[in-house]
Amino acid sequence: MSIASTQPSSGTPMSSESRTNGSAATRILNFVDGFSKRHIGPSPSDLETMLATVGFDSLEGLSDATVPGDIRLESELEIPEARGEREFLSALKTIAGKNKVHRSCIGMGYTDTVTPPVILRNVLENPGWYTQYTPYQAEIAQGRLEALLNFQTMIADLTGLPLAGASLLDEATAAAEAMTMCYSIASHKKTGFWASDDCHPQTLSLLQTRADGLGIDLKIGPIEDIDFEHGAGGLCGLLVQYPTSDGRIEDYRDVADKAKQCGCMTVAAADILALTVLTPPGEWGADICVGSAQRFGVPMGLGGPHAAYIATHDKHARKLPGRIIGISKDVHGNRALRMAIQTREQHIRRDKATSNICTAQALLAIISSFYGVYHGPDGLTDIARRTQAYTAALAKGLARLGHETLGGGPIFDTIRIRLGKGRTHAARQVADAARERLINLREYEDGTLGVTLDETADRALVADLLAAFNFGHYTGFDVDELVNEADADGTLDLGAFTRTSDFMTHEVFHSYRSETELLRYIFKLMGRDLSLANSMIPLGSCTMKLNGTSEMIPVTWPEFANIHPFAPDVQWRGYTHMFRELERWLCEVTGFAAVSLQPNAGSQGEYAGLLVIRAYHEHMARKEGRENVRNVCLIPTSAHGTNPASAVMAGMKVVAIKCDDRGDIDMDDLRAKASQHADHLSALMITYPSTHGVFEPTIREVCDVIHQHGGQVYMDGANMNAQVGLTSPGICGADVCHLNLHKTFCIPHGGGGPGMGPIGVAKQLVPFLPGHPVERPDTAGEFAIGPVAAAPYGSPSILTISYVYIALMGAAGLKKATQVAILNANYMAKRLSEHYDVLYTDANGFVAHEFIIDCRSFEKTAGIKTDDIAKRLMDYGFHAPTMSWPVAGTLMIEPTESESKEELDRFCDALIAIRKEIATIEDGQMDRDDNPLHNAPHTMHEIGSDDWSHPYTREQAAWPAPWLRDAKFWPTVGRIDNTYGDRNLVCACVPMSDYE
Helix, strand or coil, rough: CCCCCCCCCCCCCCCCHHHCCCCCHHHHCCCCCHHHHHHCCHHHHHHHHHHHHCCCCCCCHHHHHHHHHCCCCCCCCCCCCCCCCCHHHHHHHHHHHCCCCCCCCCCCCCCCCCCCCCHHHHCCHHHHHHCCCCCCCHEEHHHHHHHHHHHHHHHHHCCCCCCECEEEEEHHHHHHHHHHHHHHHHCCCCEEEEEECCCCCCHHHHHHHHHHHCCCCCECCCHHHHCCCCCCCCCEEEEEEECCCCCCCCHHHHHHHHHHHCCCCCEECCCCCCCHHHHCCHHHHHEEEEECCCCCCCCCHHHHHCCCEEEEEEHHHHHCCCCCEEEEEEECCEEEECCCHHHHHHHHHHCCCCCCCCCCCCHHHHHHHHHHHHCHHHHHHHHHHHHHHHHHHHHHHHHHCCCCEECCCCCCCCCEEECCCCCHHHHHHHEEEEEEEEEEECCCCCCEEEEEECCCHHHHHHHHHHHHHCCCCCCCCHHHHHHHHHCCCCCCCCHHHCCCCCCCCCCHHHHCCCHHHHHHHHHHHHCCCCCCCCCCEEEECCCCCCCHHHHHHHHHHHHHHHHCCCCCHHHHHHHHHHHHHHHHHHHHHHHCCECCCCCCCCHHHHHHHHHHHHHHHHHHHHHHCCCCCCCCEECCCCEEEEHHHHHCCCCCCEEECCCCCCCCCCHHHHHHHHHHCCCCEEEEEEEECCCEEEEEECHHHHHHHHHHCCCCCEEEEHHHHCCCCCHHHHHHHEEEEEEECCHHHHHHHCCEEEEEECCCCCHHHHHHHHCCCCCCCCCCCCCCCCCCCCCCCCCHHHHHHHHHHHHHHHHHHHHHHHHHHHHHHHHHHHHHCCCEECCCCCCCCCCCCCCCEECCHHHHHHHCCCCHHHHHHHHHCCCCECCCCCCCCCEEECCCCCCCHHHHHHHHHHHHHHHHHHHHHHHHCCCCCCCCCHHHHCHHHHHHCCCCCCCCCCCCCHHHCHHHHCCCCCCCCCCHHHHHHEEEEECCCCCCCCCC
């Protein structure tokens, strides 16, 4: 990718002083065409009109009226002045150049891969795919749902287990989710869990983090030493790696059989490419299979984002964490997809949910699913066999050099090498020789070396590796000869481990062999999904703002995309530069002392923040010579479901705090509960502005109450879009806050992921920030908690997005974005207040960056529910606001600062028109049952059908507003029957004839 290389060549931002000093001519030369003018939707004249509508003549006046004075920032953010897009991308290219892209043979769950260009450009780099929201409105998400169903089908086939989820965060957290699942299936009566010591080290460490909070008695040891009586009640589950971290292919049939006899679940962490040639875990007795789909077309990116997978048996469906895509039917009887059995998820089950996951890795799962479609089963098998052949050739060459390949048995893609007699001390010499050839090896503490090959391996790589193991001298070995030797002596024979069952037999994996056909398939599915490329997505607390193109460009630069997370840190100095600056900027925004970038989702940020608080209390208890008893977490009843779910995962007991009639925290109830639990109070979880969309004036008092009773305050960063530049969690009195970078800081939602959830902490919590067993983050504290993500810095490649966003906006732009977000919300609330009741406002009648309209009365007066309004909005070309949260029967609207006044008015006009339609039902002009709201959404097929029996016109159904004649987004299915889909659970691709 070519980027214009104008100077400055340094990554250091130009100072504000250098921009403003000098003559008028110099100032002209230093002029920057500000990015913020394009990020912020309303024009200057529109801002004046909107301000006048809500009663102000300036953004500062509105800020003073909405944000309590005692928490306003007294000075501007110390963030460099905004840079121009072209200028900053040039500077960032220089920073990226500090990263050194080596050929990675480290393995440990991460390998290089080839993203087919048709997928790279048309999915990963396409806003039609990366700007959608989670598919809660399934009728306008059918394309993405089909791609995710393809992913589930591929995973189910490869693992030999019938039910797969739509992705998890990474392999290590997927293993932790599987452990939790085993614990839950055992009804918490079996507390033991055994993890084989030949699993990836980051997985073992993260398992320990998760086990500590849940009270699971984790034992890490050789699988041959397994004790099924370990833990109270015995083992609920065991984990094995297949193949092992050092490449051995072990037979786990006997241990799986024994586990079943003991009522213990078997979890296999399996390499997805190996499963094309190895007997799938479901066939040798595994109950759950987890792993990473990264090597199916997703760049390493120093650790993420990547889609993890999980698969199990149908009987465990309601215990499965994360999202599941299922097949149902719409009102016309047509096949339709939607998220299945959502009642088990955190937004409904809260502290009793299967997990706290809110954002998964949908975009990355979609990429991996298209990779599977692109290659098909034969192509994937060919890649696996070629990888295995190169690995076997390497092993043969090493044997000629006198080195020993450990483990014996079949070989797939990984080998562990003990250097020949008298050379064991020379492992560093070999590793250095490899690095001279731009190759990274895995270095074990015992002096052995590991090599993992992948689909990018070729003859030159094998020759270079052999030269490195020959202490820098090329061997002259013929690689083809080595492969033939391996084939002749049976090294390539997997024996009893050979896969004999078919997989990926569905026609979708056999139908798109040409790029033309795959391109059309990608765009056909994209056309079934409403994204920000179509219209605004006004979801409260989800902040669907512009994901600027300049922010997205660096994500796929090879200097950022093609780096292994465990490569030596001297190879990713560009990342280090970015991490340090981004951490400083986020500290400035939050008012905190330090930031950890590791949590790779908002839910994981919540979890990490609570673990840090828990570790702090435990440390203080040890320091004071007492037993730690602080395990109570106070959570307002209005909180998002991830809050109580995260608290339970962190080993805390949830106590609910009431909200008053204004939606604010009930201070009397807070004081009473804080006093009641004073000896056990660990934390309060609070969202600010409140989940009702209001700046509560008592926020400092709330924090003081908690601190007076020995607790710490955790602030959910969901609503940081209303804080940046005006106030901060630190000023409010919070001790820790996670930041949804996929909301406030412009990482796209990706149709349900990726996300990032870094945490900022006050000074006393800094020593407890997360560590990592392989590569310790610079921010890891003296008393660091264990890792909460597989990679040390979570999903680093998408941190470039937030980094570019902040740099392009600068301090002034960030503040203005917040102010315009608040203005847009108040402008819309003002317009809609004549037609709907705005449920919560502050004492002056204003809202923050989002607001709630009350729709509860319509069910009684017209038989209309929020679901009807949501589906009718599809006919107007819009995604619905957040439905029935935090108050049932309401809609929460967040316009963001990126939407123009024209788009805001269009959405308001749609809601006003819908209100008028409701009025015609209320006064009897329109049938109470057969009306446009109950029948919405209307599909093109329905509108074009010869059979039209409704009492309203096709025009009213499909083109109720004038702008729809210029551009119309058509839902591809009618209203979906969710109940039918849950009663008849089908979560993989099947022919419609079979389904019926």
